[in-house]
Amino acid sequence: MKHPAFFKQFLITICLTFFLAPNLEAQTKRIKRPKSSVGISSVDNYVRNSFDLYDKVYKYDGYAAAGTPLDDDDIDVLEDALDDLALISESAPDILSSLDGQNAFKKAKATLQINKANKALKYSVKTAKELLAGEREREKDDDDSSESNENSDEESDKNINNDNSNDDGEEEPSNVSDGLEVYSKYDFVPGDKILFFDDFSQDFVGDLPSKWNTNGSGAIVKLNKVEGNWFELKAGYRLYVIPDINELPEDYTIEFDVLTSGLSNQTSSGARLHIVLSDTNAFSNGKTHYAAVTLPLGQYAAFNINAYNHFNGKGGMINSGLTADIRDEVKNQPHIAISVTKKRYRLWVNEVKYVDIPRFIEELDVLNYLKFHLYGLKDGEERVFIKNIKVAEGGVDLRRKLLREGKISTNGILFDSGSANIQPQSLGIVRQISQVLMQDESIKLNIIGHTDSDGSDEANLKLSKDRAAAVKEALVNIYNISADRLTTDGKGETQPVGDNGTTDGKALNRRVEFVKTQR
Structure with missing residues (x-):
């Protein structure tokens, strides 16, 4: 609800306060947003919404500390924030019931994050009211108490995140993506024929990965808070890393995870990760043809995602900046997905989805190489790593294939390592399956899980069954498919379709089948 006359009066008061109060105290130390999700949707939503509003109020508190007056739009934003804060606060009591039945590890992590969110909300309510009334003046001990509490929170968070055990003896998921419900409308569908896959598990730490080339440097590293091996890219002028791919079809998908370290408000506005499709494996964008998209890494402002192409030796039709604010994403292990059709x-x-350009690839069958180029970072301070690079032919509409052939097999539904936790970016496929079931209510499906050969036969059989059950649960709970239309099974490692002695083969074997059953 808006009160124009009331807030115009406050606007005058605010302006006078900011300009005539030189002793206005400094902005409070920032409460840091939790870096990882808990895995309980109500808790994750509560924490995310709390910090989204906290970030808004904190920004305007910074204006107050700098003596910058608020304008009418600022007043509206703060007023709306207060309304939203009231709604979020009302949901707080219900969240505690979500912890019932959770293991001790998850309860501890959820409690910590709820406490942080409550502290952020308390600050936001108090500060928004004071800003709107032109009375923003914090007590002298705000900074000290905030810093002390923040340090305590960070230490607790660190202790919890370093504890990899729980009551059930299962490892908690380590990804920092949002919960599955956020991805329920995600429409990316990965290709179903793997052309290239590398998680760097077969490479030695310190070496350049065996299936890549570069004209500079780069090495496999391990990191203390994330699993597995990561490929650290080195930033530099005309410095490229190129996976061993020499032919790309007309329809394919590219996926990879990004991890960053050391990015801050001091990171250059020119810091970018370039993803290049090229006509040559030489260390340049291309000889005659190329198309590229660049992801911004700078943190002090929201920078565009840039897209540009070049065909037949001259500038292409596209050279654009696409509005985006992915500052939080690039600091929280984002999953990047690309579809070329x-x-x-x-x-x-x-x-x-930030980019959707209908005629970006101006000529077909000329771009056969993938390249990564990192530029604009401070050596040794700002770092970028990549992992789980997958290039696959296809990305076709699985719905038609399922209806036409009565079954499909896909390795595009990904799970956390050794776990039945579905990675949220896999839900594009699950969504398509749900659309088939919604279209024809007579269809029933058997969902069958398969694993690679890592681990014992018994463990893999159980894991394959658990993964099939997890897919069913996603169809039922996210897309409201009736549970009695779905059955599940698991075959473990008994039906491989690829060589379990290779990384590519293992990726092929980790798959889920959907088979139409008798009506």
Whole structure:
């Protein structure tokens, strides 16, 4: 609800206060948003919404500390924030019931994050009211108490995140993506024929990965808070890393995870990760043809995602900056997904599609190489790593294939390592399956899980069954498919379709089948 006359009066008061109060105290130390999700949707939503509003209020508190007056739009934003804060606060009591039945590890992590969110909300309510009334003046001990509490929170968070055990003896998921419900409308569908896959598990730490080339440097590293091996890219002028791919079809998808370290408000506005499709494996954008998209890494402002192409030795039709604010995403291990369907090019960061250009690839069958180029970072301070690079032919509409052939097999539904936790970026496929079931209510499906050969036969059989059950649960709970239309099974490692001695083969074997059953 708006009160124009009332807030115009306050606007005058605010302006006078900011300009005539030189002793206005400094802005409070920032409460840091939790870096990872809990895995309980109500808790994750509560924490995310609390910090989204906190960020808004904190920004305007910074204006007050700098002596910058608020304008009418600022007043509206703060007033709306207060309304939203009231709604979020009302949901707080219900969240505690979501912890019932959870293991001790998850309860501890959820409690910590709820406490942080409550502290952020308390600050936001108090500060928004004071800003609107032109009375923003914090007590002298705000900074000290905030810093002390923040340090305590960070230490607790660190202790919890370093504890990899729980009551059930299962490892908690380590990804920092949002919960599955956020991805329920995600429409990316990965290709179903793997052309290239590398998680760097077969490479030695310190070496350049065996299936890549570069004209500079780069090495496999391990990190203390995330699993597995990561490929650290080195920033530099005309410095490229190129996976061993020499032919790309007309329809294909590219996926990879990004991890960053050391990015801050001091990171250059020119810091970018370039993803290049090229006509040559030389260390340049291309000889005659190329198309590229760049992801911004700077943190002090929201920078565009840039897209540009070049065909037949001259500048192409596209050279654009696409509005985006992915600052939080690039600091929280985003999943990047790209779909090329003939001339059409689409790019997602996590669940959000930022690029969708119908004729970005101006000529077909000329771009056969993928390249990464990192530029604009401070050596040794700002770092970028990539992992789980997958290039696959297809990305076709699985709905028609299921209806036509009565079954499909896909390795595009990904799970956390050794776990039945579905990675949220896989829900594009699950969504398509749900659409088939919604279209024809007579269809029933058997969902069958398969694993690679890592681990014992018994463990893999159980894991394959659990993964099939997890897919069923997603169809029922996210897309409201009736449970009695779905059965599940698991075959473990008994029916491989690829060589379990290779990374590519293992990726092929980790798959889920959907088979139509008798009506």
